[in-house]
Amino acid sequence: MKEYNITVLKGDGIGPEIVDEAIKVLNRAGEKFGFKFNYNYQLLGGCAIDATGVPYPQETADACKASQAVLLGAVGGPKWDDQPGSNRPEKGLLAIREDLGLFANLRPAKIFAPLKSASPIKEEIIGDGLDILIVRELTGGIYFGDRGTYEENGVVGAYDTERYTYPEIKRIVKAGFEYAMKREKRLTCVDKANVLDSSRLWRKVMEETAVDYPEVEVSYMYVDNCAMQLVRNPNQFDTIVTSNIFGDILSDEASMISGSIGMLASASLAEGTFGLYEPIHGSAPDIAGQGKANPLATILSGAMMLRYTFGEAEAADAIEKAVDTALTLVRTPDIFEDGFAHVTTSQMGDKVAELL
Amino acid sequence: MKEYNITVLKGDGIGPEIVDEAIKVLNRAGEKFGFKFNYNYQLLGGCAIDATGVPYPQETADACKASQAVLLGAVGGPKWDDQPGSNRPEKGLLAIREDLGLFANLRPAKIFAPLKSASPIKEEIIGDGLDILIVRELTGGIYFGDRGTYEENGVVGAYDTERYTYPEIKRIVKAGFEYAMKREKRLTCVDKANVLDSSRLWRKVMEETAVDYPEVEVSYMYVDNCAMQLVRNPNQFDTIVTSNIFGDILSDEASMISGSIGMLASASLAEGTFGLYEPIHGSAPDIAGQGKANPLATILSGAMMLRYTFGEAEAADAIEKAVDTALTLVRTPDIFEDGFAHVTTSQMGDKVAELL
Ligand SMILES: CC(C)[C@H](C(=O)O)[C@@H](O)C(=O)O
Ligand SMILES: CC(C)[C@H](C(=O)O)[C@@H](O)C(=O)O
Numbered sequence: 001m002k003e004y005n006i007t008v009l010k011g012d013g014i015g016p017e018i019v020d021e022a023i024k025v026l027n028r029a030g031e032k033f034g035f036k037f038n039y040n041y042q043l044l045g046g047c048a049i050d051a052t053g054v055p056y057p058q059e060t061a062d063a064c065k066a067s068q069a070v071l072l073g074a075v076g077g078p079k080w081d082d083q084p085g086s087n088r089p090e091k092g093l094l095a096i097r098e099d100l101g102l103f104a105n106l107r108p109a110k111i112f113a114p115l116k117s118a119s120p121i122k123e124e125i126i127g128d129g130l131d132i133l134i135v136r137e138l139t140g141g142i143y144f145g146d147r148g149t150y151e152e153n154g155v156v157g158a159y160d161t162e163r164y165t166y167p168e169i170k171r172i173v174k175a176g177f178e179y180a181m182k183r184e185k186r187l188t189c190v191d192k193a194n195v196l197d198s199s200r201l202w203r204k205v206m207e208e209t210a211v212d213y214p215e216v217e218v219s220y221m222y223v224d225n226c227a228m229q230l231v232r233n234p235n236q237f238d239t240i241v242t243s244n245i246f247g248d249i250l251s252d253e254a255s256m257i258s259g260s261i262g263m264l265a266s267a268s269l270a271e272g273t274f275g276l277y278e279p280i281h282g283s284a285p286d287i288a289g290q291g292k293a294n295p296l297a298t299i300l301s302g303a304m305m306l307r308y309t310f311g312e313a314e315a316a317d318a319i320e321k322a323v324d325t326a327l328t329l330v331r332t333p334d335i336f337e338d339g340f341a342h343v344t345t346s347q348m349g350d351k352v353a354e355l356l
Numbered sequence: 357m358k359e360y361n362i363t364v365l366k367g368d369g370i371g372p373e374i375v376d377e378a379i380k381v382l383n384r385a386g387e388k389f390g391f392k393f394n395y396n397y398q399l400l401g402g403c404a405i406d407a408t409g410v411p412y413p414q415e416t417a418d419a420c421k422a423s424q425a426v427l428l429g430a431v432g433g434p435k436w437d438d439q440p441g442s443n444r445p446e447k448g449l450l451a452i453r454e455d456l457g458l459f460a461n462l463r464p465a466k467i468f469a470p471l472k473s474a475s476p477i478k479e480e481i482i483g484d485g486l487d488i489l490i491v492r493e494l495t496g497g498i499y500f501g502d503r504g505t506y507e508e509n510g511v512v513g514a515y516d517t518e519r520y521t522y523p524e525i526k527r528i529v530k531a532g533f534e535y536a537m538k539r540e541k542r543l544t545c546v547d548k549a550n551v552l553d554s555s556r557l558w559r560k561v562m563e564e565t566a567v568d569y570p571e572v573e574v575s576y577m578y579v580d581n582c583a584m585q586l587v588r589n590p591n592q593f594d595t596i597v598t599s600n601i602f603g604d605i606l607s608d609e610a611s612m613i614s615g616s617i618g619m620l621a622s623a624s625l626a627e628g629t630f631g632l633y634e635p636i637h638g639s640a641p642d643i644a645g646q647g648k649a650n651p652l653a654t655i656l657s658g659a660m661m662l663r664y665t666f667g668e669a670e671a672a673d674a675i676e677k678a679v680d681t682a683l684t685l686v687r688t689p690d691i692f693e694d695g696f697a698h699v700t701t702s703q704m705g706d707k708v709a710e711l712l
Contacts, residue, residue, distance in 0.1 A: 195498075
């Protein structure tokens with residue numbers, strides 16, 4: 001039997017309970033489709049700070065590097081708000097992305113048909129649905145550039161640097177074109193090229209790379225305009241490729257527009273097939289341990305892992321279908337509507353595993 | 357009779373036609389409330405590039421500095437897309453902001469009652485209306501920091517610097533508190549303090565300044581979360597204070613959420629009473645010269661000028677009221693709905709002037 005090695009980082013808040021359900025479903029998929037997982041459980045974020053003093057311990061790094069993929073719950077919470085900037089749970093996220101070379105963050109914003117009415121946007125705008133893929137650069141730009149505070153002639157200041165090299169842009173832009181090719185073949189590069197030099201370099205790389213993908217319809221949009229257009233007419237977008245900070249802002253906006261934020265998965269990919277998979281929502285410390293968390297985004301992150309890292313497309317499809325069906329039967333509190341059965345986190349996991 | 361000196365920059369695209377209507381209304385307000393304007397017409401943006409080779413000519417700068425306020429239409433258009441980054445119409449905007457010290461950009465996002473149904477957001481979320489004031493820093497941060505392209509060991513790269521000094525942050529944060537005091541006394545500082553050093557300095561200045569405004573309820577929000585919250589529940593916000601780039605993105609998103617983008621005015625203020633007033637919408641070159649443009653945002657920018665620079669609150673109120681009434685009678689194409697009379701740009705100006 002095929003064996004897959006994954007490192008599991010449950011993280012903080014609702015992380016442990018949602019990851020448990022994803023593992024339940026992954027195991028069931030393995031039984032059905034003939035493979036098996038070896039799980040190596042490690043710490044990341046606040047729980048790692050508590051246990052080891054740092055958010056991304058060496059042991060975690062070693063385990064990740066020795067495995068084929070990483071499944072992550074969520075990190076952070078008010079408990080660690082007083083940590084200095086250099087030692088916060090979020091720092092663990094940034095560090096693991098950099099250390100594992102996870103440069104391409106795929107954030108699909110889509111609407112699950114049974115949840116269509118959950119979008120804050122009017123139905124006449126959303127129409128039949130929504131399906132945007134945001135390809136966010138994840139290991140460069142202002143989140144990783146030089147920063148500091150300084151004093152000059154008695155005046156205190158602080159700075160952060162948005163910096164991109166040609167090869168960094170090239171690989172993410174190529175990823176953008178590759179994913180666009182698998183979708184509707186429309187790629188929008190979002191930047192602020194009317195002001196920023198780094199954005200102008202992005203456009204240059206886009207133009208050069210476009211030559212290799214003649215089938216892809218390329219467009220350019222300023223980030224301020226994109227923030228508007230996502231609200232005005234989100235269906236104009238197919239695939240968006242953008243920098244770390246713009247992708248952070250726009251993908252969160254897009255996920256809220258979908259109305260399905262508890263449902264959205266993400267993949268952070270390195271060169272090759274290695275990837276880290278996690279729900280896009282946060283650690284929700286206020287509801288942790290109460291069985292109220294919705295595990296579907298984490299379960300769907302497991303499906304993404306099967307698809308992108310292990311090439312098990314059939315198993316991934318089956319999980320996604322089981323989730324769709326589960327949604328027509330049972331609901332966790334965050335997506336509850338009259339006419340459905342109310343379930344806990346673990347009952348939702350059971351239901352998806354059973355439907356598989 | 358009181359005389360007010362203003363420099364008028366019609367700009368490009370629909371700029372000239374919308375500014376003409378604002379002047380029509382300002383003149384009528386002057387007749388009614390007992391003051392008179394002296395207008396000095398100058399060039400900014402694409403028209404300035406065509407006439408003088410640069411987007412912000414010295415003559416324009418001198419005229420602005422010799423006057424008490426500036427009224428601006430809009431700048432830019434595809435005609436100047438091939439200009440190098442250093443000589444584009446947008447550069448004129450950045451240059452005039454810096455040269456005139458316009459550090460505080462006030463961008464109200466509000467819904468005009470007769471246009472309530474125009475918001476893309478569902479009515480149960482918008483409720484009775486929306487009224488957010490975004491106070492955007494306008495002469496610092498990454499739009500003005502060091503930038504460049506470089507080659508290092510054969511690798512090409514580009515960078516831009518987000519940089520803020522303590523005094524730059526202090527004056528905009530103070531402006532944020534002052535405007536919050538005139539509104540619902542709730543101020544949200546939007547930043548990315550979990551990652552950026554510049555954001556951490558903003559928070560420090562916020563905390564220090566908050567001590568002087570004990571009545572103001574202060575909150576902090578990450579920019580990615582704010583982009584979501586504006587869609588999920590925009591009414592949670594009263595006044596937002598933020599950096600140049602975050603303000604650019606969020607104010608455009610907020611204005612689209614209001615559904616009234618052709619209606620929104622803005623003020624860019626220096627220390628003291630000097631200010632530049634302009635609609636937040638762009639130069640819409642596709643409809644220029646056809647009498648289709650909606651002049652109301654520019655007319656309302658004129659009202660803001662009366663309020664903030666000239667202290668003519670009564671005249672400002674009267675213009676705003678006339679606009680509200682006009683909206684219940686006539687409509688330009690962008691906001692047309694059945695049951696209203698269709699009017700051109702100049703007929704809309706006539707109507708507001710008549711109702712004054
Ligand atoms: C926690 C933070 C550093 C992180 C980011 O901005 O990258 C988060 O917002 C995300 O989007 O994954
Ligand atoms: C044209 C551009 C430089 C400008 C900006 O981003 O400041 C515009 O988007 C604005 O918001 O006024």
